């Protein structure tokens with residue numbers, strides 16, 4: 001299917017690795033010119049080069065920390081200088097952090113999650129929405145997380161922050177809808193990206209094993225039983241890959257999704273055991 005996005009311009013925060021990289025690649029495959037940002041120059045530049053050589057589409061790497069307002073301004077400026085405009089903004093950057101309990105979290109841990117998950121999308125939207133309003137078309141997609149809907153003993157900072165992003169998404173959709181701009185949120189379930197590896201400097205498989213072992217201990221069951229349950233929780237019977245999330249994001253970034261706005265779309269392999277109305 002031709003999504004009708006050729007030559008549009010997208011910005012993907014945290015586009016150098018994991019889900020962000022898959023989104024940037026997915027957009028470039030549709031002919032979208034993409035600017036990606038991240039803090040680690042060699043990884044960022046290698047990603048831009050590899051997407052460019054695979055798709056033949058220009059990918060602009062901009063070293064920027066989304067927690068720094070001036071960096072976000074520079075990211076937008078560099079994108080406009082290179083491509084002339086911004087049509088699509090994907091707020092994806094985040095740090096997958098070690099899960100600790102409420103009393104072990106410091107103020108700076110809470111602040112970091114709020115800066116990444118709320119302030120960065122607020123600031124980027126403030127910068128790109130006027131450009132999209134002038135164009136009469138735009139797509140803003142926030143990447144949340146299914147932890148917004150879960151209550152368990154870890155994941156406090158993301159659990160408390162992500163619902164704010166859902167509310168922000170809905171409000172912005174109402175604010176910007178008549179300007180041709182849709183604002184949606186995509187919530188991945190667990191995807192074994194580089195972020196999980198980085199938290200402990202382990203391979204993806206090791207990181208997954210460790211997380212499962214911790215969960216098995218918490219729930220008082222064997223590792224094997226936990227492994228079986230974790231897979232069985234996924235209604236689709238397999239793990240979710242970055243590309244599963246990226247495919248939905250790319251569609252939501254396309255002109256074909258124009259009648260959907262303010263929505264939260266779960267990409268969790270059916271894990272969430274609730275019905276939403």
Ligand SMILES: NC(=O)c1ccc[n+]([C@@H]2O[C@H](COP(=O)([O-])OP(=O)(O)OC[C@H]3O[C@@H](n4cnc5c(N)ncnc54)[C@H](OP(=O)(O)O)[C@@H]3O)[C@@H](O)[C@H]2O)c1
Pocket residue numbers: 013014015016017018019020037038039040043064065066067091092093094095096143144145146147187188189190191192193194195196198
């Ligand atoms: N993976 C999951 O299981 C999962 C589940 C639910 C939701 N999500 C959400 O999905 C999104 C992507 O997660 P992921 O697993 O793909 O993460 P990841 O593999 O750790 O990749 C994160 C990306 O963000 C960049 N980044 C981190 N902090 C940044 C900062 N301050 N400024 C600019 N870039 C920054 C990283 O590059 P640098 O470190 O070089 O800056 C990297 O490119 C996040 O919003 C996350 O909350 C993921």
